[in-house]
Amino acid sequence: MTFNYVGKPVPRLDARPKATGETKYLTDLTFPGLLRARVKRSDYPHALIKGIDVAAARALPGVVAVLTWEDVPGYNGFGIVVPDQPVLCRDRVRYLGDAVALVAAETEEAAEKALELIKVDYEPLPVVEDPREAVKPESVRLHPEGNIHQHNLVTFGDVEKGFAEADLIVENYYVTPRQMHSFLETEGGVATYDPDGGITVYAGSQHPYRDQLQIARSLNLNPRLIRVVSNPTGGGFGGKDEIVVQIHLALLAYHTKRPVKLWLSREESVRVGIKRHPEYLYYRTGVKRDGTLVANEVKIYADTGAYATLGGPVVSLSVGHACGPYRVPNVRVEAFCVFTNNGIAGAFRGFGVNQVTFAMETQMDIIARELGLDPLELRLKNALRRGDLNPLGFKMETSVGAVASLKAAAQSELWQKREEKKKGATLPWKKRGIGLATALQGNGLGAGRPDYGGALLRLLPDGTYEIGISCPDIGQGNSTAYAQMAAEALECALESVRVYTGDTQRTVDSGSTSASRSVYTGGNSILAGAPALKERLKKAAAHLLGVTEDDLEFIPDGLKSKSTGQKVNLAQVAQEMDRLGLSREVKSTFLWPAAEREIEGAPGLPEIIYAYNTQIALVEVDTLTGKTEVLEVVSVPETGRVINPQGVEGQADGGVVMGMGYALMEDIIMEGGYYKNVNFSTYILPTALDAPKHNTIMVEEPEETGPFGAKGVGEVVCVPITPAITNAIYDAVGVRLTKIPAGAEQVHRALRAQGKS
C-alpha cells in the first residue's frame, strides 16, 4: 500500500517553536495579578492529625488564602480507580507527600514563610514498609479494608502436573526497584477564575477530561464550568496520568478568585509524585529438555504505597504478562498489590510488564544455558503465534509479532557478529557480553472498562482543517501522527491540517494518553469521522461544479471533476457548505475492541491488542569496579503499521535508555517511609555519555483493527532491554543478577564472591 503521509518520516510539526523557545509550557504561563501557591505536606510517613493551626499563616502580610480540608466544597478525595487520596488531609497522613494545607500569596517568599507558620499537630503511627509484612493480619492497617488493595490469582491448566513433566525446573527470587519518571518539567501550572464562575486549569497531564471530572467532583461544580488544558508538557511517562496539582490549583482559584500558579520543585516532585511499583517476584519455571515450556508458577508482592491510583491495573498487567510472549500450558500466577507508607506507586511506562519481563527473560536465559540451547532459538520455539492460547488461556486472534520480531533480531548484525563483537574488550580486565530478551505489551485499557475515543473534525472557512483529539501530546509526537493520518483520511495536504490535543475546549474526549493507546484511539477516531465530512464536501462541490458526487475526486487543495477536470478549492467548498446549511463539523466516536469476558482472578485482563519487541545488548563490564557500560543495542519493535518511522525510532532510542537506567542505576531508596535520595545528584539518570549506539529495525504485522494497521509503540520499547542488559552481564562475567539496579557495587561484590575480581 502506498500512502501520501502514513509511513513517512514527517518531522515533528511542533518541533520548530520548541527549538526557538517560543513554545509555552504550562509552567511558563503568567497572568496579571498572579498569586504563588505552595502546599504544606506531611512531616511523617504515617501519622494521625490532631490539629491544624493556620491562623498565623493567614495573618502574614502578602498571604491571600490558606486552605484546609474544611475549604473543599465537594468530595475530599481523588484517584483514577478509587478516589481514596485526600485532596487535603483531615485526620491522617499516609505518606510524606500527603497535602495538609494550601497557601496562595502575592510572592514566593510570602508563600514559603506561610508554610513555616502552619502548625500541624501529629501523632506518629507505626510505618508499614514491606509489602510482604503488610499482608499479614497483625500488620497496621493503612485503609479500612486492610492492606491488600488487590489480590490476583489466575490458573490455567494444572501447574503441578506440568512440573511433574518437566526435565528442568528453575526457581528464583527477583527484586525490582522504585524507578522514577524524572520528566524534565515537574508537575505544575496555573489556574484562572472567570467572572462568570468558570475555572480554567492549565497543568501538564495525560487526560484532561478526567482531570475535569475529578476537579468538578471536589469543587462541587458542573464540569462544563471547568476547562482543562494539559499540553504542551515536558514529559509524562505515566507520571502525569493521575491528579497532582490540578485540584489544588482549582481550589485556590475558586477561593481567591485570582489566577494562581503552583509549580513543584524537583525535590517536591520526588516526594509527592508516583513511582514504578517495586516488586518482589518468586518464579518457578518448568521446561522439557528440548526447551518446551511446560509450567510456570509466579508469586508477586507489589508495593503500591499509600493510595490506590492505578496500582490495581498495574499489578493485573504484571499477572497478565508474567509468562512472557510464550505458550505455557500450565500456569499459576498470584499477585498481591499491597499498601505501604512508601510513597505512592502508579502508572509508569510499561505498567507492570517491566518487572515480570525482567524475571521471565532471566529465567529463559538460565534455561537456555542449563539446557545448552541457543537463547534466541529457545524463545522462537516457545513464541506465541496467531491463534495460540496465551498463558492465561486467552486466544490471541489479533496481530502477533513475536516470531517476526525474533526472526528479524536473529538477522541483525549485532546478533550475527556477536562472537566477534565480544572479543573487542578495550582493556584486559574488561569483559564483554551479549544478552537478548523479548517481550509483549498489551495496548489499551483492557477488559471490562470503558476504552473509548473521539475526534472533532472541522473544515474552516479558509479551507484548512482543524482536528481536535483530547489525548495530550506528552512529547511522544501523537499530534504529528494525527496530522498525518488526518491528511491521509481526508485526502488533503498535510499543511492544511492543524491538530489540537489536550484541551477540553478544543477537543472531544478521547480518553487518556497512556497504555500505548493514543495513536490507535485517535487514528481510529479520525477514520470514523472523515467519511461523513468528506460526503458533505462532495455534496457542496457537486453543487458548485454542477456535476454528480460520483464524478468528484479529492486533490490536495480541494476537489476535481473527473469528467470535466474543473476544480474547486476547500475555501470555496466551505463557503458553499455554509450556503447549503451543511455542517462543516463532525464529532466521531470510537470504541476499542474488547474481550467478551474478563479473565477470572485478573480484573481488567485480557487486552486484545499487543505490541512486541526484541532487544539485544552488547555490554562491557569492568571487573575491577563492577561498572557496566552498554556499548550497542538493537531494538526490533513490532507495532503494526508504522505511522512515522522517525517517531518510532525516537521512542525506541528513548526507551532503550530508560530501560537501561532501570537495569543499572535508577532506584528511589526509601527507609522507614522517608526518601533517601531526592534529586538528580543521588538519583542517577543516564546521560549522553551512557547512551549506547542504537539501531532500530522496525517489523510490521499490520493489525486489522488499527488505523492503517497501527498498534501502540510507547511502552514496549523500554521493556526487554532491561533483562537483555542483565543477561549480557552474565554472558560477560558469569554474574547472575536477580535484583536490579545492577550497580557497580552489586556486580563487584558478586565478582569478589566468585573470586573473579
Next chain:
Amino acid sequence: MNLVEVEFTLNGKKQKVTVPPRLTLLEVIREHLGLTGSKRGCGKGECGACTVLLDGQAVLACLTLISQVEGREVTTIEGLAKDGQLDPLQEAFVEEGAIQCGYCTPGMILSAKALLLKNPTPDEEEIKTAIAGNLCRCTGYVKIVKAVEKASRKMAEVAAHD
C-alpha cells in the same frame, strides 16, 4: 528591600535590571524579563535545562547570581535565530527528530552551541561530553548527537564558502 542594579547585554541588546541581589539569572530571565525559553528542571544545576551562554560559554543560569552577569553578554535560546533565520543547530534538531517533549531542547542546543563555537568539528565523543550535563528523558540522546553532527557539517560548508 535591598536592590541591585545590573547592566548586561541580553541577546545582543543592552539590558538593565534592578532586582534583589539573591535572584539567579534564570529567575530574572524568566520572571522579570518574560523569556521563558530557558527552563527550570531542577533548580540546582543537576539537569542542564537552564543552560545559557555567558560570553559564549555554557553556564547554568540557575546557579548564576544576577550580579555575576554585570557587563557581560548573555545569550538565551530566544537569541539564537538571526532575523528569523534559525541557527543551523536549531534546523538540525528539527530535521533530525531530536526534539520530543522539547523541555531539554533549549539547554541542549545552547550546550552544543558553546561546543561548536570552540570546536567547529567535534567527534561523537566530544559532542557527548559537551552535552553530558544536559539530561534528556525522551530521546535517548541518539538523534540529538546526530543533529549536532549535522549542524557542524552544515556550518563547515558555509565557512568553506566564505
